[in-house]
Amino acid sequence: MPTKEWFEQYDRIKKSLECSADLDAYFSEKEIAGTNIDTLHVGNVHFPTGTIIACDPLVQLEDCPPYLQTAPVGVYPVRICVALDEECGDRYACVKVTIRDQKPVRYELAMTGEEYFDEDIEDGGFFGFGVDAGMGCIADIQTQEAYIKYWQKLYEADNNIDPYNDLFCDILEESYQKNPKYQSELGDWANWTVPETDCNVVMFSSGWGDGAYPCYFGYDENNNLCGIYIWFIDIAQDYTD
Numbered sequence: 001m002p003t004k005e006w007f008e009q010y011d012r013i014k015k016s017l018e019c020s021a022d023l024d025a026y027f028s029e030k031e032i033a034g035t036n037i038d039t040l041h042v043g044n045v046h047f048p049t050g051t052i053i054a055c056d057p058l059v060q061l062e063d064c065p066p067y068l069q070t071a072p073v074g075v076y077p078v079r080i081c082v083a084l085d086e087e088c089g090d091r092y093a094c095v096k097v098t099i100r101d102q103k104p105v106r107y108e109l110a111m112t113g114e115e116y117f118d119e120d121i122e123d124g125g126f127f128g129f130g131v132d133a134g135m136g137c138i139a140d141i142q143t144q145e146a147y148i149k150y151w152q153k154l155y156e157a158d159n160n161i162d163p164y165n166d167l168f169c170d171i172l173e174e175s176y177q178k179n180p181k182y183q184s185e186l187g188d189w190a191n192w193t194v195p196e197t198d199c200n201v202v203m204f205s206s207g208w209g210d211g212a213y214p215c216y217f218g219y220d221e222n223n224n225l226c227g228i229y230i231w232f233i234d235i236a237q238d239y240t241d
Helices: 004-017 023-027 141-157 163-178
Strands: 035-047 052-055 074-084 091-098 106-109 129-131 135-140 189-193 200-205 211-213 215-219 225-231
Touching: 004 106, 023 074, 023 091, 023 215, 023 225, 035 135, 035 189, 035 200, 052 129, 052 141, 091 135, 091 200, 129 135, 135 141, 135 225, 141 163, 141 200, 163 189
Parallel strands: none
Antiparallel strands: 035 074, 052 135, 074 091, 091 225, 106 215, 129 211, 135 200, 189 200, 215 225
């Protein structure tokens, strides 16, 4: 758990970390700032504990820290907003897990408690998860635990394997074969259940590729969680610069 000092520092800057963009518009509109968008439905994600992780699944699925914010236990639909542009190609701009059918009035930056507040943070700044292999994902911490056990079994049988070439490569290619829309032949998203469990992870290409990307929890006027958003591309800014 974070220290008392961490929470005190966080409380001082928390308001500055809220997202001012209307992330839900990525899933309710047909265009943003003149850029056409479309939506992919990629199945459901199971949150058996409600403690959430988001990371690059090819790099950090085994050890990424969970968020302090939580979601109600349940199974929720996941959608990807795709920015459609001839010059940049079709790119995944935002991912949404719908918790309830209400529109958020504020977006709170997801925090792990491991962030360092050693610099001044401007409004709209963020702490995000790192991407080193061009992918992001969202899952429950129980899925992380199930994956660790599953991967250990594979690794004990052959310690020369790696997550992409010996697991996720085939999973992503199979996803493309079944659902080619807005995917390359290598696969750009997959909804994978850890074998012999009901724990699944939804993974997807990360907007502009490697970098750091924020996750936000969206709340309605009654402070009820409406959705969880992973924001890859600020369409209004990036496609007009």
